Amino acid sequence: MRIGVLTAGGDAPGLNAAIRAICQLAWRDGHDVIGITNGWAGLAQEYAGFELRAEQVRDVIGRGGTLLGTARFDLDSPPGGRERVLASVEEHLDALIAIGGDGTQRISHWLAQRDAPVVGVPKTLDNDLPGTDYCIGFDSAIALVAESLDRLHTTAASHHRVIVVETMGRSTGWVAALGGLAGGADLILIPEFPLPMSDVIDHVKNRRRAGHGYSIVVVAEGVNLETLGGVEANELSREGVRGVPLASRGVGQFVATRIEEKCDVEVRTTVLGHLQRGGSPTAYDRVWATRVGAGAYHAVVRSEFGTIPVVRDNRVALAPLSEVATGQRPVPRELYDLCAEFF
Numbered sequence: 001m002r003i004g005v006l007t008a009g010g011d012a013p014g015l016n017a018a019i020r021a022i023c024q025l026a027w028r029d030g031h032d033v034i035g036i037t038n039g040w041a042g043l044a045q046e047y048a049g050f051e052l053r054a055e056q057v058r059d060v061i062g063r064g065g066t067l068l069g070t071a072r073f074d075l076d077s078p079p080g081g082r083e084r085v086l087a088s089v090e091e092h093l094d095a096l097i098a099i100g101g102d103g104t105q106r107i108s109h110w111l112a113q114r115d116a117p118v119v120g121v122p123k124t125l126d127n128d129l130p131g132t133d134y135c136i137g138f139d140s141a142i143a144l145v146a147e148s149l150d151r152l153h154t155t156a157a158s159h160h161r162v163i164v165v166e167t168m169g170r171s172t173g174w175v176a177a178l179g180g181l182a183g184g185a186d187l188i189l190i191p192e193f194p195l196p197m198s199d200v201i202d203h204v205k206n207r208r209r210a211g212h213g214y215s216i217v218v219v220a221e222g223v224n225l226e227t228l229g230g231v232e233a234n235e236l237s238r239e240g241v242r243g244v245p246l247a248s249r250g251v252g253q254f255v256a257t258r259i260e261e262k263c264d265v266e267v268r269t270t271v272l273g274h275l276q277r278g279g280s281p282t283a284y285d286r287v288w289a290t291r292v293g294a295g296a297y298h299a300v301v302r303s304e305f306g307t308i309p310v311v312r313d314n315r316v317a318l319a320p321l322s323e324v325a326t327g328q329r330p331v332p333r334e335l336y337d338l339c340a341e342f343f
């Protein structure tokens with residue numbers, strides 16, 4: 001069997017661990033693994049498949065990024081990209097494992113509806129794919145946020161400052177909420193539970209009145225600026241625009257400037273940005289990337305196409321791609337309320 005593997009969308013620590021798991025199991029059983037370069041682009045443009053070899057996946061379990069390369073590639077502009085992907089799969093592969101987030105799995109689902117032999121693997125640092133408790137990269141991201149907050153606590157305390165920390169999280173606040181909880185944040189702002197700027201300012205003032213010498217405020221990049229009393233420039237709206245990073249909206253800086261204006265305190269801003277996506281995966285990401293990678297391989301050899309291994313109740317289960325292909329999984333109210341108990 002010729003099993004294709006691709007990684008699409010933003011990279012995330014743990015992708016190589018999943019690729020390695022697929023390769024090792026496939027080779028053990030006598031199959032070939034075809035690496036597709038740069039995600040969907042490698043099937044929609046000139047076919048960019050190459051046979052993976054043992055030396056290419058040796059020692060990659062702890063390496064960040066993706067050895068296959070990735071891209072944010074729009075298959076619908078100009079139209080016809082999906083059809084070219086379908087044709088490439090039919091011509092060159094017996095099965096395809098697509099590792100990626102919501103955009104990737106929407107394409108996987110579209111292909112599966114046309115009887116292409118496709119299996120997905122859940123990956124997004126934002127951790128918001130519906131139907132799964134885990135997505136590759138999330139644990140490494142929140143570990144970075146927590147470590148960053150540890151460092152920022154000491155400098156904020158020394159200078160009696162407020163530090164506003166902006167995290168990734170396009171539509172949901174998983175990285176901000178759990179990274180902030182792990183790092184002892186004093187306030188966390190996420191898209192799911194918007195707070196007006198007046199509440200943020202009151203909270204900072206109350207903390208100072210209560211004798212707290214400093215505060216760490218964590219803000220997800222996808223928080224709605226209009227809710228905070230700001231103006232959303234059309235071209236940098238919350239939905240994001242192709243080629244324009246969401247961090248360009250400057251939500252963290254917006255919050256910092258308003259706090260400084262109203263709270264008579266020095267404020268600094270730290271945008272964690274792509275530090276959250278780079279570097280080695282945590283042990284947790286390595287283990288679960290291996291488990292969902294293995295789950296995808298087993299689905300392929302059993303011809304269970306149109307599916308994706310997901311994590312539920314600490315186990316890998318096989319779900320239909322349709323379950324993950326629409327919408328986002330928001331941070332639940334009870335989890336945010338728990339975070340808020342420590343503000």
Ligand code: F6P
Nearest residue numbers: 010072125126168169170245246
């Ligand atoms: O979708 C995952 C993500 O990491 C978001 O949190 C972030 O907004 C985006 O990717 C950044 O993408 P890029 O690297 O293309 O700027």
